[in-house]
Amino acid sequence: MEFFTEYGEASQYQIEEIIGRGSFGVVAAAVDTQTGERVAIKKIHDMFEHASDGTRILWEIKLLRLLRHPNIVEIKHILLPPARREFRDIYVVFELMESDLQKVMQVNENLTAGHHRYFLYQLLHALKYIHAANVFHRDLKPSNILVNSNCKLKICDFGLARASRDDPPLAIFWTDYVATRWYRAPELCGSFFFKYTPAIDIWSIGCIFAEVLTRKPLFPGTNVKHQLDLITDVLGTPSHETLSQIRNEKARRYLTGMKRKHPIPFPSMFCNADPQAVRLLERLLAFDPKDRPTAEERL
Template sequence: MQQDPRMKSQKEMDFFTEYGDVTRYKIVEIIGKGSYGVVCAAIDTHTGEKVAIKKITNIFEHTSDAVRILREVKLLRLLRHPDIVEIKRIMLPPSRRDFKDIYVVFELMDSDLHQVIKANDDLTSDHHRFFLYQMLRALKYMHTANVYHRDLKPKNILANANCKLKICDLGLARVAFNDAPTTIFWTDYVATRWYRAPELCGSFFSKYTPAIDIWSIGCIFAEVLIGKPLFPGKSVVHQLDLITDLLGTPSADTISGVRNEKARRYLLGMRKKQPVPFAEKFPNIDPVALQLLQKLVAFDPKDRPTAEEALADPYFKGLSKVEREPSCQPISKLEFEFERRRLTKEDIRELIFREILEYYPHLLKDYIAGNEGINFAYPSAVGQFRKQFTYLEENGGQSGPVIPPQRKHASLPRQARKSCRTSSTF
């Protein structure tokens, strides 16, 4: 019996399991694996567009991980900007209450900035400037929305062959609301050490300001300029040594802003160091670029410019245009009310499901109206394939043509369904 051409390859079936959009995407290759799951490159057969699909497995196994996923998908929906990676859609799960995995469809990027720096030792001054411009433009948008990324590093900056950059991985990002206390404490791990602002060194319980992201961008920019990490510390102490070797010993007043007591004592007891001129440390680098770099990695966060101020620096003359550097409306507190209460796994599942429905307006309308039905289950494409083949096998001996049961597409709008009712192939 000839195989139905609509059947997917085994690797596609294994990847998508029971999800309705299995018919929409053709997997090209696996491009990444991690503790969260798998990322594959695929083609959207509806649009012809290349996409990246991130399969995140067992998301409710640990509540903290589930909240992080919820936070990231929500922020990426709210922060629509050319320099921030875009979620195209999140696949609709087969059941509202029983799903364990989610499939997030992103625009496909070629690489990340870590790989770009590693593979290219011939980046020009134009590359340097355009890279920093895009990173600061994204940061301006995020910071005006009162969002702090908190984990900026080259691997979290996606890149294309045309030099386009996009910030990604907002799982550790946080929103600071205007009515919150001046000192906001977030207790989880933040930022890879090499890109972590000195005021956070050794601290897992710290006050955050937008200046922490500016420091990280400064470290990334330096890495773009010199082709290697600026402060590759092996420990907190080594990190502080490397920073002060270049910037000099900070004043006692600045040291008082370092919240970790051990790090603060270490800095206070440190021998006096003089700052090294950047032109001496980084010969053959554009002096205007170095002047801006020195501002971005100022030890005292109060001395670092905002992203908006940095974009107005002479370094970007001829490139920077205010109309191409939009701000964002501050994010509503209602979007993140879940951060203020204790959540069960069922609560988080419902919140993630609600977030998924943002990509299916016709279903969201029903959901909000309370018309979603008892279990809001949608038949999966894999399940439909199985039903069709079972039907064919059971009815194969009958006279006349055998018409398999009509397939249903999980995300097909109602008006489209009406026009397709006479088709046996949909």
């Protein structure tokens, strides 16, 4: 009852345990007493206290009610508040998944090439669908990828996702505060361009796949400059053509003034991985976004 406060529909759900906490609130595992189905209930408390928090949950609800795909988490129900004046917290009921990819990588040392391939296939399958709807997720990371013991995978947390439009007001990128830094495309680290493409999500998938192969983050930057340093340490200094496209003068000057670096061959970094996986990873992690393949091409 403490979890649900004043919400009348709470009687339909029996809380089992708290399975997640974050700045937004908490997630609890529960049982739907009417159907017997186990669900996850995300409680966002005081959602109107900060406009940015309210906007995030609104975007997530609007998008997930429209996006229906086997590899995207599904909203089962949204609990209605007892009255408009008492509408402070919101409860969103999702299908319950057993774990997330970050935890799976931490505890499983025996993932095979078959596991790697199946995880990547499902991620690309979901991305093809998301990008076909002109939506960018913008916050792909292992903790936002839910996994069951049968290796079924679903992308969650669409709070930073946005729909792309062709009209000028929305062609300018919404914000550069996107994604956990380690999985952030280089063009987002320096606010490089006026308009971004689905390639930002492809880069994130590349970082996640590299982590699946090695069980450690590929680019664990401590700040934006360090992030760019780590990326260029592996990929080498960007070409003059790529640098000339960067609209952020500070970022362009930093990369141009950087000591010339040569790329590290991926086979030497991922010597225990399937050669086909390594070749695919090289494409996903191209510095220039136009050199990254689409999800459909990689499928």
